[in-house]
Amino acid sequence: MSNALTWPDLPAAQQPTWPDVLAYQRVQETLRTLPPLVFAGECDQLTERLGQAAKGEGFVLMGGDCAETFVANTADSIRARLKTVLQMAIVLTYAASLPVVKIGRLAGQYGKPRSNGDETVEGLSLPSYRGDAVNGIEFTPESRRHDPDRLLRAYNASSAALNLVRAFTQGGYADLRQVHAWNQDFVTETEAGRRYETMAADIDRALQFMKACGADPEEFKRVEFYAGHEALLLDYEKPLTRIDSRTGLPYDVSAHFLWVGERTRELGGAHIDFAARIRNPIGVKLGPKTRAADAVALVERLDPDAIPGRLTLITRMGAAQVRDVLPDLVTKVEAAGHPVLWVCDPMHGNTREAASGHKTRSFGDVLDEVRGFFEVHAALGTHAGGVHVELTGDDVTECTGGTQGVIESEIGDRYETACDPRLNRAQALELSFLVAEMLQTRH
Ligand code: PEP
Ligand code: MN
Numbered sequence: 001m002s003n004a005l006t007w008p009d010l011p012a013a014q015q016p017t018w019p020d021v022l023a024y025q026r027v028q029e030t031l032r033t034l035p036p037l038v039f040a041g042e043c044d045q046l047t048e049r050l051g052q053a054a055k056g057e058g059f060v061l062m063g064g065d066c067a068e069t070f071v072a073n074t075a076d077s078i079r080a081r082l083k084t085v086l087q088m089a090i091v092l093t094y095a096a097s098l099p100v101v102k103i104g105r106l107a108g109q110y111g112k113p114r115s116n117g118d119e120t121v122e123g124l125s126l127p128s129y130r131g132d133a134v135n136g137i138e139f140t141p142e143s144r145r146h147d148p149d150r151l152l153r154a155y156n157a158s159s160a161a162l163n164l165v166r167a168f169t170q171g172g173y174a175d176l177r178q179v180h181a182w183n184q185d186f187v188t189e190t191e192a193g194r195r196y197e198t199m200a201a202d203i204d205r206a207l208q209f210m211k212a213c214g215a216d217p218e219e220f221k222r223v224e225f226y227a228g229h230e231a232l233l234l235d236y237e238k239p240l241t242r243i244d245s246r247t248g249l250p251y252d253v254s255a256h257f258l259w260v261g262e263r264t265r266e267l268g269g270a271h272i273d274f275a276a277r278i279r280n281p282i283g284v285k286l287g288p289k290t291r292a293a294d295a296v297a298l299v300e301r302l303d304p305d306a307i308p309g310r311l312t313l314i315t316r317m318g319a320a321q322v323r324d325v326l327p328d329l330v331t332k333v334e335a336a337g338h339p340v341l342w343v344c345d346p347m348h349g350n351t352r353e354a355a356s357g358h359k360t361r362s363f364g365d366v367l368d369e370v371r372g373f374f375e376v377h378a379a380l381g382t383h384a385g386g387v388h389v390e391l392t393g394d395d396v397t398e399c400t401g402g403t404q405g406v407i408e409s410e411i412g413d414r415y416e417t418a419c420d421p422r423l424n425r426a427q428a429l430e431l432s433f434l435v436a437e438m439l440q441t442r443h
Pocket of ligand 2: 066067348390419420
């Protein structure tokens, strides 16, 4: 792999302003020489899997933190997130008898777009927190300074996280015979945990039956698990983009899957140009104000060759609007003849402020947006292809509701996110059972 790449000078929204130019250049040089975190062949494999899902022959589950942090990049935290996604995936696979493509929102989710460049607290204005790859969350001038060395820390943290994820998913931990073990600390405490236990017992019985018949397939011992994040910080993604020696094509080797966010998806901007050039499977987030003509233009630009699995459209309309605004978008994009994969992000259109001042989301709204997404696709004869959720493996109290419901007054008890509110493990698992029911009756 080489990286003899040049990039056009286009406007790029939401980029850091590094005050120390020499340090910035040094970091760019270093990033250009560091080993890839993923292989081009793995990215192609994911494109193929996503292409199957786009045809309705699979379902995609993307999940993880809104913003990863260096302090939370621990074995316990990574294992808890991985376990949550694996449990959700098993629920979906078992209920719908469909392959579930698993993409962790991890090992690179270190940059955040912000509505305001500055944050003001008691009369003091400082640059907003833009993710651990740019500055610190602590509200001091030193911490909020944009520090390019953080790009290297993000690379190292991502490398360590991905190494652990690969060990967990290939080294026996994700073996199907472990479905019970993933639930051990959890089973009796929640309704979703108990429901999972019943399902796990069924799966165990089926596995024992197969074994007794002499079948013990290798596929059960390992799990295919991919990593994805928002391609926001071009000073991170560009130096990690390499020419694959096998095909001569550029791949962003920082992750398997990269998406462009709602705030940086201008057609003439640097992010869309970047996404158009790399050969990874890519996504674009589309909010409720998206004009269908713009969505069609994005699709033509990002997937000119109409490759199945190449492009995922991640819609995040909000529960109140999804049924009104999604149909026109889906109809016009489908009419353009591109095999896009439709994924629902039921988080970002449903953010609200709690009485306590915390940013929160209601489980009921999240669920309702997913329901609306399935309804719209069923009505149009297209495929509801997946969900993209912000979650954590811990018992945080950031989103309200769910059977074991966090109530409004409890939001402050364990509010730990560095950015947006995440579903806790019980809420995530409950959501997977409800999505599984929708999948069973999917078009
Ligand atoms: C995000 O995924 O955290 C995000 C910022 O989403 P969006 O681009 O949809 O606003
Ligand atoms: Mn977010």
